Amino acid sequence: MLHIVKIGGQIIDDSHLLSVALESFYALKGNKILIHGGGSAASRLSEKIGIQPKIIEGRRITDAQTLDIVVMTYAGLINKTLVAKLQAMGCNALGLSGADANLICATQRVSKVINYGCVGDLNENSVNKAALKELTNSDFIPVFCAITHDGKGTLLNTNADTVACTLAIALAEKEKVCLHYCFEKKGVLKNPKEENSYFKKIVFSEFQRLKQGKVISQGMIPKLQNAFEALNKGVYQVSIGHPTFLNHPKEKTILCL
Amino acid sequence: MLHIVKIGGQIIDDSHLLSVALESFYALKGNKILIHGGGSAASRLSEKIGIQPKIIEGRRITDAQTLDIVVMTYAGLINKTLVAKLQAMGCNALGLSGADANLICATQRVSKVINYGCVGDLNENSVNKAALKELTNSDFIPVFCAITHDGKGTLLNTNADTVACTLAIALAEKEKVCLHYCFEKKGVLKNPKEENSYFKKIVFSEFQRLKQGKVISQGMIPKLQNAFEALNKGVYQVSIGHPTFLNHPKEKTILCL
Numbered sequence: 001m002l003h004i005v006k007i008g009g010q011i012i013d014d015s016h017l018l019s020v021a022l023e024s025f026y027a028l029k030g031n032k033i034l035i036h037g038g039g040s041a042a043s044r045l046s047e048k049i050g051i052q053p054k055i056i057e058g059r060r061i062t063d064a065q066t067l068d069i070v071v072m073t074y075a076g077l078i079n080k081t082l083v084a085k086l087q088a089m090g091c092n093a094l095g096l097s098g099a100d101a102n103l104i105c106a107t108q109r110v111s112k113v114i115n116y117g118c119v120g121d122l123n124e125n126s127v128n129k130a131a132l133k134e135l136t137n138s139d140f141i142p143v144f145c146a147i148t149h150d151g152k153g154t155l156l157n158t159n160a161d162t163v164a165c166t167l168a169i170a171l172a173e174k175e176k177v178c179l180h181y182c183f184e185k186k187g188v189l190k191n192p193k194e195e196n197s198y199f200k201k202i203v204f205s206e207f208q209r210l211k212q213g214k215v216i217s218q219g220m221i222p223k224l225q226n227a228f229e230a231l232n233k234g235v236y237q238v239s240i241g242h243p244t245f246l247n248h249p250k251e252k253t254i255l256c257l
Numbered sequence: 258m259l260h261i262v263k264i265g266g267q268i269i270d271d272s273h274l275l276s277v278a279l280e281s282f283y284a285l286k287g288n289k290i291l292i293h294g295g296g297s298a299a300s301r302l303s304e305k306i307g308i309q310p311k312i313i314e315g316r317r318i319t320d321a322q323t324l325d326i327v328v329m330t331y332a333g334l335i336n337k338t339l340v341a342k343l344q345a346m347g348c349n350a351l352g353l354s355g356a357d358a359n360l361i362c363a364t365q366r367v368s369k370v371i372n373y374g375c376v377g378d379l380n381e382n383s384v385n386k387a388a389l390k391e392l393t394n395s396d397f398i399p400v401f402c403a404i405t406h407d408g409k410g411t412l413l414n415t416n417a418d419t420v421a422c423t424l425a426i427a428l429a430e431k432e433k434v435c436l437h438y439c440f441e442k443k444g445v446l447k448n449p450k451e452e453n454s455y456f457k458k459i460v461f462s463e464f465q466r467l468k469q470g471k472v473i474s475q476g477m478i479p480k481l482q483n484a485f486e487a488l489n490k491g492v493y494q495v496s497i498g499h500p501t502f503l504n505h506p507k508e509k510t511i512l513c514l
Contacts, residue, residue, distance in 0.1 A: 045329075049305045068334055072302075075352075076333020077325055080404060080412055084356040088410035094358045095332075099341040101351045101397055131397075138391040140358055147337060153345035155337055 001030040002175045006164035009037045010184045011243060012078055021182055021243035022082065026091045028247060031136055031175070033167060034093070035144045036082060037160040042073040058219065062117040062157040070157045071097075074145035083143055094140040098148030099155060101131040104163065106148040106156045120148045120156030122163070127170035165226040172234040179235050180252075181223060182243040187253030188220060198241075199253045204228050207255075227255045258287040258493075259432045263421035266294045267441045268500060269335055278439055278500035279339065283348045285504060288393055288432070290424060291350070292401045293339060294417040299330040315476065319374040319414040327414045328354075331402035340400055351397040355405030356412060358388040361420065363405040363413045377405045377413030379420070384427035422483040429491040436492050437509075438480060439500040444510030445477060455498075456510045461485050464512075484512045 005025055011017045025034055039060065043053040046069050054061040062070065079095040086093035098104025098120075104127055106120025126148075135142060144167070146160035161181065168179040187198030202210070207224055210216045216224065227238040241252025262282055268274045282291055296317065300310040303326050311318040319327065336352040343350035355361025355377075361384055363377025383405075392399060401424070403417035418438065425436040444455030459467070464481055467473045473481065484495040498509025 045306075048307075049302075071337050072329035072333040074333070075337045076329040076331070080328050080332045080354050080356055083354070084406045084412050085410050087356055087359050087406060088408065092358060093356075095354065095356070097337050097340070097352065099337055099344055099350075099352070101349060102344050131395075134395040134397075138388075138395065140388075140391075149341045149344060151345065153342050155341050 002171055002177045003028045003030060003032040003180065004035065004164055004168045004171070004177060005032065005180045005182060005246065006035045006160060007037070007243065008160070008181075008183045009040045011182060012036060012038050013040055014184070017184065017243065021246070022085055022089065024243045024246035026086065026089045033142045033144065034082070035146065035160055035164040035167070036074075036078055037146065038074050038078040041078060042070045045069050045073055056114055058222070059116060059119060059159070060157060061115070062119050064118070067118040067155060067157060071147055071155055075147045079143060079145045086141070086143065092139055092141050093143045094135060095143045095145070097145055097155070098158070098163070101128065101135070102149075102151065103128050103131055104144075104148045104158075104166070105151045106158055108150055108154065108156060118154060118156050120150065120158040122148070122158065122166040124169065126166055129170055129173075132171070161223055161226050165230045168230050168235045169233040172230075172236070176236045178237045178239070179227070179230055180246060181227070181238070181240045182246060183240070185242060186245070186251065187241045188216065188224070190215065192217060200250065201254050201256060203256045224255065228257070231255060231257050259428055259434045260285045260287060260289040260437060261292065261421055261425045261428070261434060262289065262437045262439060262503065263292045263417060264294070264500065265417070265438075265440045266297045268439060269293060269295050270297055271441070274441060274500065278503070279342055279346065281500045281503035283343065283346045290399045290401065291339070292403065292417055292421040292424070293331075293335055294403065295331050295335040298335060299327045302326050302330055313371055315479070316373060316376060316416070317414060318372070319376050321375070324375040324412060324414060328404055328412055332404045336400060336402045343398070343400065349396060349398050350400045351392060352400045352402070354402055354412070355415070355420070358385065358392070359406075359408065360385050360388055361401075361405045361415075361423070362408045363415055365407055365411065365413055375411060375413050377407065377415040379405070379415065379423040381426065383423055386427055386430075389428070418480055418483050422487050425487050425492045426490040429487075429493070433493045435494045435496070436484070436487055437503060438484070438495070438497045439503060440497070442499060443502070443508065444498045445473065445481070447472065449474060457507065458511050458513060460513045481512070485514070488512060488514050
């Protein structure tokens with residue numbers, strides 16, 4: 001069993017939540033990979049140096065200066081802080097971007113409507129499975145930030161949920177993969193004001209109904225779409241929940257086809 | 258033969274020099290490891306966010322905010338930029354800090370005179386040779402920044418020359434190691450105003466005379482001291498020179514015991 005765990009920005013910003021997430025990750029049995037976001041930290045650095053972050057439909061417009069900021073924040077500060085904390089627990093973390101060992105090669109997004117700048121999109125051939133296997137065979141625990149590259153010398157800013165999903169699909173060919181999206185809520189909420197109102201299970205047909213009925217919030221839709229795509233492409237299980245319950249089989253939203 | 262190449266800040270700041278350095282590194286035959294500095298880029302970021310860099314005797318005072326800045330700059334921006342450029346050349350670079358895979362474990366410097374903050378010192382047990390061997394056996398080319406950790410969750414700012422020297426000594430136990438310090442000059446200059454006045458060779462006794470006679474500049478002394486220490490501890494050859502001549506056997510300053 002391979003666990004692929006994605007932790008979002010709000011977990012990283014909250015030192016207590018982050019400790020919980022890293023301890024839960026450490027306690028997971030079997031092979032595992034951590035992927036982290038960090039958007040709010042990048043926005044804070046951006047504002048500190050006088051560059052107003054531009055985010056359109058949840059995607060950061062990544063001009064040259066913004067690319068430097070996200071690379072510094074994700075691949076530098078957040079990635080190495082998580083690695084040092086995991087190492088202190090005895091977890092043999094190895095921090096990675098997609099450029100390292102050419103692990104994740106992306107394509108720069110081309111849009112006639114919006115110039116996203118250095119934003120990378122992934123496809124089924126993006127993951128260098130052989131190199132990743134070499135690392136995990138040596139008992140290193142990969143800790144990925146969502147910076148990738150185009151193979152021609154340019155770093156690209158990539159969505160961390162998409163990195164997690166793409167890794168899960170690529171590695172599901174040869175292994176049973178569980179993909180976990182961890183965030184500050186207990187799962188996908190039926191009522192956003194009610195923390196305990198999370199779905200225990202969402203099947204695909206229900207997701208489509210919930211989406212049409214606007215029961216699911218705007219921000220959750222791409223995460224769930226990613227998740228169902230992963231299940232469709234062979235990932236064994238996808239869950240969405242709080243890091244406290246990462247190791248619990250039920251206290252989270254489980255997605256099923 | 259294992260080549261350990263350190264490139265300094267002025268090379269990193271000059272895009273032409275950097276290309277020359279990376280091409281020369283790429284062309285080196287045999288196993289190789291790159292170590293980079295980046296102090297001037299860290300100082301620029303520091304000033305952008307309104308923190309005046311404090312450097313005493315060539316060592317950056319690394320309080321909590323400055324640690325974030327150096328981690329972002331060295332482990333993030335510079336490290337990943339170099340990795341992406343090397344990957345584009347076909348060199349299978351893997352960017353690393355000392356925290357990754359617990360590769361370099363340092364001790365936080367304690368001084369009664371100056372509070373250096375999160376500055377790390379290295380000793381003969383700092384390098385995790387087994388983990389480094391796993392990586393190089395898998396044909397990854399390590400690219401180290403000079404961020405290390407204390408194994409207890411704290412990242413530490415470490416001198417890049419010292420990282421290079423410590424790696425060279427640790428790996429010389431089992432391999433023939435050449436340590437190359439690359440910078441913007443052709444070698445150690447006899448006359449700082451005369452670019453071609455570099456020593457072809459400096460033996461240890463001569464170094465001591467030159468130091469006493471103040472022929473060697475202040476900044477060069479710790480680099481040479483590091484170099485002679487490496488030779489004393491089993492490193493096969495140490496050279497100081499311009500990246501253009503990295504592969505040339507003579508166009509540089511060669512240090513000998």
